[in-house]
Amino acid sequence: MALRTRGGGTRSYRARKRLILPAEVRVDDLMSAAAELFIGRGIEATTVNDIVERAGVGKGTFYHYFATKEDVILALRERFSRDFTNRVADVIAQCPPDDHPARFDAWLRGTVEAYVANYKLHDVVFHEFRHSNRNAKDKEIVIAQLSELLAEGMKAGAWTFSDVRAAAIVIFDGMHGVVDDAIEADSHDPEPIYGRLSVLFSRMLSV
């Protein structure tokens, strides 16, 4: 078997300065590089080589932090969901706990804004890659968040639904579709989008 000699066998490389950085920084660099490339040219068209080149690290460094290419996508997804949910939760938290219409409004505005700001990454990371049922996991979080908001409003008599979950899904996916449509038409201002959706959803919410 002869133990193939790899790596520094011929002792030829020495282009990059061997810099040691905190794991966090390296992971972040890698993830950002990946995100930019995924957005720019798609996941499939982005190679691990592209990623490490853009991140300015050796290929081994990539595999030091991620087990496979898939892993970056998953990590990106998690980060996206976390950021998204937190962002919306913050906005809602600033409303009076018992003003349910205001809270829904905050959710809608926050969601539209967050999505308009990051739809590219969202699209690429959630639609372009499917891996068993892990797909639903992250959507479930945001649906749950909205469902709870709707359920609380219903408990307080602000509105009624025979099926809260179905309502949440229609609202979320409807929002999603309308934002996509606006973006497709090059309208990146969240305000009018929010306005159009608000009118529609207020009808569904009113008795």
Next chain:
Amino acid sequence: MALRTRGGGTRSYRARKRLILPAEVRVDDLMSAAAELFIGRGIEATTVNDIVERAGVGKGTFYHYFATKEDVILALRERFSRDFTNRVADVIAQCPPDDHPARFDAWLRGTVEAYVANYKLHDVVFHEFRHSNRNAKDKEIVIAQLSELLAEGMKAGAWTFSDVRAAAIVIFDGMHGVVDDAIEADSHDPEPIYGRLSVLFSRMLSV
């Protein structure tokens, strides 16, 4: 087992009967084989080899009818959209032209049924593959169909919308999401799904 091909005798050529069939049949066989495989294992995981093997033709035949692998996907997409739209149009056509609520109802029921019946192919062919903006093309057709239905109802005073297109999108994507959710939960009966949606949308349609 060592060899991939054991090659029977001296010339291994001509295993299959060189059968000549009408182009339509060939195309259809190929598309069906592709659809089944795409559904079963995903587009990426399906090779052209898999397709021709399942279709029972030589690989050259595939490239005789389709320029690239992409082409089958596009063809499948078109076929799906055409069937879908026709099916829904038929159901609507059976309603009185001026009973707009009934027409919407027919649209909703027909759409849910059609989607429940074919969601697998739909998902794979529309979500798993993205090629520039060609994606929107086919969705546009069904949105247009619904928009027109809504617009006519509005013109007749059955309901009002400040933005018909936004409403159509919310309705379509909302429907889509709720059906997906039901299927995810293993509820493949279109009736209750239709019921849930009908309640929600009727509010949006009513003044």
Next chain:
Amino acid sequence: MALRTRGGGTRSYRARKRLILPAEVRVDDLMSAAAELFIGRGIEATTVNDIVERAGVGKGTFYHYFATKEDVILALRERFSRDFTNRVADVIAQCPPDDHPARFDAWLRGTVEAYVANYKLHDVVFHEFRHSNRNAKDKEIVIAQLSELLAEGMKAGAWTFSDVRAAAIVIFDGMHGVVDDAIEADSHDPEPIYGRLSVLFSRMLSV
């Protein structure tokens, strides 16, 4: 996902004439090229690239006929065992069926000759690569062949053994070791090797 464009994407290659040959020929070319390289530089040090280059075919051709690199080794092994056993069987067959000492002699001479002629390939293919228990399979064949010869001689009263199998193994492995030792000392003439072994084994065979 974008269906990475591979192969003739950029349409640049056209170095080799696309020649279509019988599967047998291609398989043989590939196996011979592999054997030569394995012998020359070891299995590990030989890459599939090396093999196809030497065989004068494209890399895809290799994988058209062999599923993995391992497969060539296995195929080489099978071929070696088959040839070896046949060769020895032929020599034995030329002896009178009841002259057991002569038959054993034929076995020994044939075996030594066959091994001296091909020990390089043998070593590389049998010793340098281990894959579960498949290893023993091929040795078993030759041990069985010798065991039978010994058993028949015993039945005819030519010699006796309390354990035929053990005797066969000692004879075979002993022969193996002595030949290796001779080759190590650069003595490639089978005759004296055969002579030395014959003396030793005749003692074991005599009552």
Next chain:
Amino acid sequence: MALRTRGGGTRSYRARKRLILPAEVRVDDLMSAAAELFIGRGIEATTVNDIVERAGVGKGTFYHYFATKEDVILALRERFSRDFTNRVADVIAQCPPDDHPARFDAWLRGTVEAYVANYKLHDVVFHEFRHSNRNAKDKEIVIAQLSELLAEGMKAGAWTFSDVRAAAIVIFDGMHGVVDDAIEADSHDPEPIYGRLSVLFSRMLSV
């Protein structure tokens, strides 16, 4: 799970206690870890990472004590040979210097026992790795030991050989093969193996 390293906090460095131990202990830990892994999964499949992890030291420590991965194998080999030879020499030493048959018997029994006890390490370290002619070196030692024993017996008139070395090789390799065969058949008791061999070899030794 996305990240290979979750890195606890800001600096993930220094997880292990930087313990300073005598070189001997370190070397021994490393060699033992390597041996266990080589036996368990093969040399090729064992990475330096695996070894240091099992030994509980940093990767740098490995390269502090061994120049390359090969070095451990070589060290293991030497250790094995040394132990083996010593063990057998001890047993022989307990026989009367002029009772040659007894000495041979002791050699055979000791060898079979030693080999049965360590065949796994032996196999992996001697068969799975080939590096130029260094291979023969260690086998040579044991062959020499046996050759001398046989030669002395011959000088004393206990037996005769036209070629002592060939006899030694047949005996050693024959023993090797029969033990392997027994182990393959799950017979790990050295006694019956020794018995079978003793019968065979006594014939070769007797005039």
Next chain:
DNA sequence: CATGAATGAGCCTTCATTCAT
């Protein structure tokens, strides 16, 4: 029309070794 052998660009991943700390 039909076939399937042939092709090669390029991808993901591995891992021995180095060296800044």
Next chain:
DNA sequence: GATGAATGAAGGCTCATTCAT
């Protein structure tokens, strides 16, 4: 002495597409 983050050369394998028959 000890550590482990960093590195990049190299390898096995895939598969859309071509084209000689």
